[in-house]
Amino acid sequence: MSGPILQVALPSPLRRLFDYSAPTGARVEDLHVGQRVRVPFGNRQLVGVVARISDTSEVPSEKLKRAVELIDLEPLLPETLWQLCTWTAAYYQHGLGDTLSSALPVLLRQGEAALARQDMLWQLTTGAYAEHPAVSRAPKQKQAILALGKHPHGLSHALISQWGLSRDTLELLERKKLVQRISQSHHHTSEPLPLLREAPLTANIEQAAALAQILQSMGASDKSEASGFNAWLLEGVTGSGKTEVYLQAIEHCLRQGRQALVLIPEIGLTPQTLERFRQRFTVPVVILHSGLNDRERLDAWIAARDGEAGIIIGTRSAVFTPLARPGLIIVDEEHDLSYKQQEGLRYNARDIAVYRANLEKTGILLGSATPSLESLHNVQRGRYQRLSLTQRAGNASPPRFQCLDIRSRPLDAGLSRPLVQAMGEHLRQGNQVLVFINRRGFAPTLMCHDCGWIAECKRCDARMTVHQSPAHLHCHHCASQRAIDRKCPKCNGEDLRPLGAGTERAEEYLASHFTDFPVLRIDRDTMSRKQAMQTMLRRIQSGEPCVLVGTQMLAKGHHFPDVTLVAILDADGGLFSADFRGPERMAQLITQVAGRAGRAEKPGQVLIQTHMAEHPLLIDLTEHGYAAIAERELAARQASQLPPYSFIALLRAEANVAALANQFLEEACEQAEQLCESSGFTGIELLGPVPSPMERRAGRFRAQLLIQAGQRSVLHQLLHSWLPQLEQHHLARKVRWSIDVDPLDMF
Ligand code: ADP
Ligand code: ZN
Ligand code: ZN
DSSP: SOEEEEEEEEEESSSEEEEEEOTTOOOOGOOTTOOEEEEEETTTEEEEEEEEEEESSSOOTTOOEEEEEEEEOOOOOOOHHHHHHHHHHHHOOOHHHHHHHSOOOHHHHOOOOOOSSEEEEEETTTTOOOTOOOGTTTTHHHHHHHHHOOOOOOOGGGGGGGOOHHHHHHHOOOOOOTTTEEEEEHHHHHOOOOOOOSOOOOOOOHHHHHHHHHHHHHHOOOSSSOOOOOEEEEEETTOOHHHHHHHHHHHHHHTTTOOOOOOOGGGGGOOHHHHHHHHHHHHHHEEEEEEEHHHHHHHHHHHHHOOOOOOEEEGGGGGGOOOEEEEEEEEEEETTTGGBBOOSOOOOHHHHHHHHHHHHOOEEEESSSSOOHHHHOOOOOOOOEEEEOOOOOOTOOOEEEEEEOTOOOOOTEEEHHHHHHHHHHHHTTTTTEEEOOOOOBBBSSSTTTTOOBBBOSSSSSSSSSSEETTTTEETTOOEEOOOOOOOOTTTOOOOOESOOHHHHHHHHHHHHOOSSEEEEEEEEETTTTTTTHHHHHHHHHTOOOOOOOSGGGSSSSSOOOTTTEESSSOGGGGGGGSSTTTHHHHHHHHHHTTTTTSOOSSEEEEEEEEEEEEEEEEHHHHHHHHHHHHHHHHHHHHHHHOOOOEEEEEEEEEEEHHHHHHHHOOOOOHHHHHHHHHHHHSEEEEEOOOOOEEEEHHHHHEEEEEESSHHHHHHHHHHHHHHHHHTTTTTTTTTTEEEEOOOOOOO
């Protein structure tokens, strides 16, 4: 076959490229790596990306198909982002096509043009003001006037949804002659706006020291070159003002004419924090949140790629947003588990962000009150520079910790009497109280009082959770539901009791106990409606004394100035977790939840209920704080050569019968052993296969094989030659299997 061959990455789980000849009429100079093409595949057409251009193909010429058309004239992604995607695919041992699917907005995957929709701006006319009589009965139009008021040079049409505006509203205003359209070119000739909408806070001594280091490495504010790779770990206790450091570092980046990318954890999207970015800067801020539709997401992506957006904020997948002039990456709450995708392409956005900063030669700022052991290890090795904020900003002081020994004490809905008493005192002083429970629902178990039978999920090795409104049993692992049993299926007894307490039960008890104060529950069940969280946050912000009962959702990022007591109902789970990360997780969670207390003028108190008040981990945590735990745990990991002192990958398999998953892993294990021998890979240990901690989930049996290596490069060499063999394995189609590089969950 003569003529160029396109090797195309297609959305397919297979780790390979597919060969096509160039579309009819395409000249060699029209072809580029990174360009999208439409190709025939089976009896349909797919959109793929050209990964390589070659002169030859192993496919015999009569079988080689011709690509239908080139979708892009130029490569879709900037060169560095293309490199980032290919690196990600290789690092996580995932197909390039599928990796690109994770990285690109849906519409681009479907072949939509990657061009801004219109180069059109909306601007207020001179006669427009928010109290204009023509909009007195039109709240949306009034809101639009307020939003456009913040953009004296016009708001790009592509960005209107970011401000909650619709085209219809703007067109109505246009007819009333309060709004006009102008063209983009006009925009560029206008006077530059001042960068800041409001003055920064005066940094305190520690913030100033941290900023001095960052700004120094970022270089002078007027230079045009990216300033080189630098990684900082900003370790700041909760409430120490990390966000202010981010804002001032971003200001510097914007003054260099560059863009900032800010990654936040999934439930960290607090409207308060986001508002602080918009409030501070006049540049367009785009927020990639789950409420965007596909078109809005693509618009935001294009605004970032073309350099129109100054600040891009988003969760995990935003790490793949192309930037015209990258200057700074920030990863807030870098320890957060939501940066790790747990299915498909199992990537860690924080780690990719660090690699990206390296590639694009920018600074990266990782912030947390409870840094991951991985990042602390990188500080020890000199890869990251540590910046510390040890004091709370403003006048806030750190909360006081106290463990409440609940051995042989009576509990009502999981709450001990001294705890309820303490809550009463805080409430009567006009303060708010936060109760943290790590389980939603009414009770984690339904038990027969006569014979001890427990309601279990029919599809998982797990117990059903009792929910009360509406009343049903719910499996939190596979989401199956059924009615609450009325009779014990084993002994026919009728005395079935919910055992233990979840958020619903604590709420019920507290509402009946504190009749003078509202009790607000915040968990996935009460927050499923779109505006629920915002409504709730407004209520909390009003400062009225109340009880907040909630799960992890309450633990992250929020600033509750009137909460003075935080109660942690059950700290014991993490003390005997099977996962080697258990203690780290528990210490992070307790510290984060506790960090919600006393964040303003009022001092805070933290009460931790436990059956193990003498446990060294709890003592260390309450007396010496997270840093002490982190140090201990790092030493323990080093002693047992666990990550970050070694490198692991987890091969998981699941099947309808347990034996099949096991057999697949047994044979995979033998293949790996042979590869290690024949290729001389040393320092590799294969542990397993073993059944997963929850062997049966959603009706499938699960098993796993752990691969541990002393050197990352050796681990990757093994995976690289092993996985293609696994794809060809005779059982590969009967079991569902996956590889997880740097797994964070061991089940
Ligand atoms: P963190 O993200 O570290 O938990 P925040 O950035 O949310 O902390 O800051 C906590 C509070 O302290 C916020 O209300 C913030 O406005 C305030 N704050 C931060 N820095 C300063 C400062 N330099 N002076 C006064 N108040 C500050
Ligand atoms: Zn029974
Ligand atoms: Zn289940």
